[in-house]
Amino acid sequence: MAFENNVDVEHPVHDVRMAAIKNFEEKGFPSKKEEAWKYTSLNNIQKIDFSIFPKQENSLEYKDVKRYFIHEIDTYKIVFVDGIYSSYLSETTHDGVDICLMSAALTKPMYKQVIDVYFNKIASKDESLTTLNTAFSREGAYIYIPKNKMPKKPIEILHFSTGNEASLLLQPRNLIVVEENAEVQIIERHQSLTSNEVLTNAVTEIFAAKSAIVDLYKIQNDVATASLIDNTYVDQKDKSLVKIHTFSFGGKLTRNNLNFYQNGEYIDSTMKGVTILGEKQHVDHHTLVHHIQPNCESHQDYKGIYGDSSTGVFNGKIIVDKIAQKTNAFQKNNNILISDKASINSKPQLEIFADDVKCSHGCTIGQLDKDALFYLQSRGIPEKEARALLMYAFANNVLSSVRIPELKARINKLIAKKLGVNLGFDL
Amino acid sequence: MLKIKDLHANVEGKEILRGINLEVKAGEVHAIMGPNGSGKSTLASVIAGNDNFEVTQGSVELEGEDLEDVSPEERAHKGVFLSFQYPVEIPGVSVTNFMKTAINESRKAKGLEDMPAKDMLKLIREKSELLEIDRKFLSRSLNEGFSGGEKKRNEIFQMAMLEPKVAILDETDSGLDIDALRIVASGVNKLKSKDNAVILITHYQRLLEYIVPDFVHVLHNGKIVKSGGKELALELEEKGYDWLKQETAV
Numbered sequence: 045m046a047f048e049n050n051v052d053v054e055h056p057v058h059d060v061r062m063a064a065i066k067n068f069e070e071k072g073f074p075s076k077k078e079e080a081w082k083y084t085s086l087n088n089i090q091k092i093d094f095s096i097f098p099k100q101e102n103s104l105e106y107k108d109v110k111r112y113f114i115h116e117i118d119t120y121k122i123v124f125v126d127g128i129y130s131s132y133l134s135e136t137t138h139d140g141v142d143i144c145l146m147s148a149a150l151t152k153p154m155y156k157q158v159i160d161v162y163f164n165k166i167a168s169k170d171e172s173l174t175t176l177n178t179a180f181s182r183e184g185a186y187i188y189i190p191k192n193k194m195p196k197k198p199i200e201i202l203h204f205s206t207g208n209e210a211s212l213l214l215q216p217r218n219l220i221v222v223e224e225n226a227e228v229q230i231i232e233r234h235q236s237l238t239s240n241e242v243l244t245n246a247v248t249e250i251f252a253a254k255s256a257i258v259d260l261y262k263i264q265n266d267v268a269t270a271s272l273i274d275n276t277y278v279d280q281k282d283k284s285l286v287k288i289h290t291f292s293f294g295g296k297l298t299r300n301n302l303n304f305y306q307n308g309e310y311i312d313s314t315m316k317g318v319t320i321l322g323e324k325q326h327v328d329h330h331t332l333v334h335h336i337q338p339n340c341e342s343h344q345d346y347k348g349i350y351g352d353s354s355t356g357v358f359n360g361k362i363i364v365d366k367i368a369q370k371t372n373a374f375q376k377n378n379n380i381l382i383s384d385k386a387s388i389n390s391k392p393q394l395e396i397f398a399d400d401v402k403c404s405h406g407c408t409i410g411q412l413d414k415d416a417l418f419y420l421q422s423r424g425i426p427e428k429e430a431r432a433l434l435m436y437a438f439a440n441n442v443l444s445s446v447r448i449p450e451l452k453a454r455i456n457k458l459i460a461k462k463l464g465v466n467l468g469f470d471l
Numbered sequence: 472m473l474k475i476k477d478l479h480a481n482v483e484g485k486e487i488l489r490g491i492n493l494e495v496k497a498g499e500v501h502a503i504m505g506p507n508g509s510g511k512s513t514l515a516s517v518i519a520g521n522d523n524f525e526v527t528q529g530s531v532e533l534e535g536e537d538l539e540d541v542s543p544e545e546r547a548h549k550g551v552f553l554s555f556q557y558p559v560e561i562p563g564v565s566v567t568n569f570m571k572t573a574i575n576e577s578r579k580a581k582g583l584e585d586m587p588a589k590d591m592l593k594l595i596r597e598k599s600e601l602l603e604i605d606r607k608f609l610s611r612s613l614n615e616g617f618s619g620g621e622k623k624r625n626e627i628f629q630m631a632m633l634e635p636k637v638a639i640l641d642e643t644d645s646g647l648d649i650d651a652l653r654i655v656a657s658g659v660n661k662l663k664s665k666d667n668a669v670i671l672i673t674h675y676q677r678l679l680e681y682i683v684p685d686f687v688h689v690l691h692n693g694k695i696v697k698s699g700g701k702e703l704a705l706e707l708e709e710k711g712y713d714w715l716k717q718e719t720a721v
């Protein structure tokens with residue numbers, strides 16, 4: 045891939061971008077030689093000649109993409125088509141909270157203070173794909189929730205690619221700042237509308253101030269030619285509560301790098317995931333929780349169901365600093381392989397330097413329980429449907445914490461579809 | 472209705488059922504008793520088609536049809552029902568939704584349309600009243616966090632919904648307190664007719680006071696070692712199983 049000299053020297057974050065470019069040029073794309081990329085190869089992706097900026101703007105009709113929204117409820121919407129903001133499909137606001145565009149936030153003086161304090165402050169400055177995004181990203185969602193505020197409705201961030209370019213590289217950049225005692229719910233989705241190649245290299249920075257509550261739901265159900273590298277960085281202060289749910293049902297290659305930094309006490313960080321893959325799909329969940337201060341908790345619960353020749357990776361790193369006493373860190377990764385050709389690599393990585401901590405981790409790889417299958421079949425439920433019900437039951441624990449009922453219903457539908465069954469009721 | 476001939480079955484290469492003969496006619500209630508590990512649950516599983524057990528010899532026939540190679544779901548569609556000794560928990564699937572799926576799959580297999588929602592609700596109401604099951608209970612995840620007694624009562628609710636021809640109740644009485652036992656037994660009695668049959672697997676005479684069997688069989692070491700009328704259950708209650716073991720050893 046070659047990057048034209050597209051850096052805008054006048055831009056307020058010009059220096060940040062120049063440093064990022066330098067880092068990326070030194071490091072290049074991560075290779076399988078790196079421990080963190082051992083099971084996920086970007087070789088094939090790098091061979092594709094991606095366009096960085098689409099030559100032509102495309103518009104979409106709402107009716108054609110309505111099904112990708114949680115349209116049963118009213119939401120704020122920040123929508124991008126081929127990386128370009130679509131005001132037509134969006135519904136932003138400045139009414140007490142800012143739910144708008146990164147490009148505006150980066151250029152308009154009224155946002156300067158927030159940008160100065162938060163932009164690129166928690167995102168890695170040496171992880172190469174993150175710096176690639178920092179260098180070239182132009183657009184994304186900007187969400188600022190002031191103290192004690194909560195938006196009236198959930199926010200949807202949607203990225204569509206129309207396929208008018210043979211292959212497109214998208215680099216959305218999101219900044220989410222939730223001030224003291226404020227709360228927000230966000231749903232994020234990347235959707236390619238054709239079978240042309242798309243690679244998305246996204247970076248999201250989340251800052252949760254004291255007692256803030258953030259719920260982020262990632263819906264990953266893209267087409268078989270779309271790949272996603274998601275780099276999410278979360279900075280948490282005292283008593284804040286951040287939950288990220290990742291639903292991975294599609295795409296060609298998906299890499300989720302979720303990084304939590306607990307910069308305060310009595311923090312709760314939760315990551316949950318349901319992964320259901322088939323064909324040759326690949327998903328790699330790389331999580332990091334850095335317990336920097338005492339008295340915090342982290343919870344991870346990832347369930348995976350792998351069929352056909354799909355492959356999965358779960359790598360959960362937990363660091364507990366020496367002063368982070370009374371840390372509770374829990375991690376679970378349970379997997380079911382429903383095909384001989386599917387595989388999963390599951391690895392906990394614990395680095396614990398404090399002595400008064402509770403840490404548990406467990407990973408399992410198994411098949412469906414035969415007795416349970418027989419129980420369902422003995423009630424007249426055919427084997428295929430019985431298997432689907434059991435898989436649903438297996439993943440259910442993760443769904444119970446989804447706080448938007450319509451979203452939960454949608455996820456259930458996606459699961460039923462992914463499992464290829466119609467059970468005669470909405471799961 | 473159900474005819475079992477010289478049935479042998481293995482699990483993991485070990486022979487558990489060693490030549491069972493049993494005929495159950497329409498309208499009859501049979502009780503199967505016997506010490507722990509004698510093969511009662513295995514027999515129930517094999518009748519219901521659990522392929523974790525390998526049938527090595529003999530046959531099970533339902534209304535003249537050999538059930539070999541008939542899947543568990545097809546057996547259910549043909550009218551076999553097993554109330555499990557250990558019902559399985561299915562998180563996230565409510566009792567109601569589970570029953571809807573079970574009933575409509577059975578109808579589909581018979582070439583019928585889905586049961587209209589109104590009829591389904593009526594059926595659920597009727598049968599839950601029969602077993603004195605609270606409405607709220609039906610929206611809970613199947614068996615998840617149910618007490619032992621609730622699980623068993625729920626099994627019989629499922630039986631009531633599915634109206635089987637042959638119902639096998641595997642230790643349905645264990646875990647039930649006396650009130651629940653009475654409710655469950657009266658439910659079973661109301662569901663009983665001249666066209667269906669019930670096989671009760673139990674350790675205790677107690678259940679048989681409420682659901683009176685026509686025949687009692689004693690299973691020991693994978694064989695029926697003694698059959699008799701309902702008095703046999705009383706005799707077993709009094710004497711335990713030791714005398715029986717000795718008698719068969721002779």
Ligand SMILES: Nc1ncnc2c1ncn2[C@@H]1O[C@H](COP(=O)(O)OP(=O)(O)O)[C@@H](O)[C@H]1O
Nearest residue numbers: 482483487506507508509510511512513514523
């Ligand atoms: N899945 C299994 N794997 C191995 N052994 C089994 C299995 N199921 C039953 N058995 C063995 O078969 C025998 C009969 O068990 P079971 O039918 O459950 O007896 P009962 O119901 O009369 O107490 C026991 O010795 C038991 O250990």
Ligand SMILES: [Mg+2]
Nearest residue numbers: 511512513556
């Ligand atoms: Mg038993």
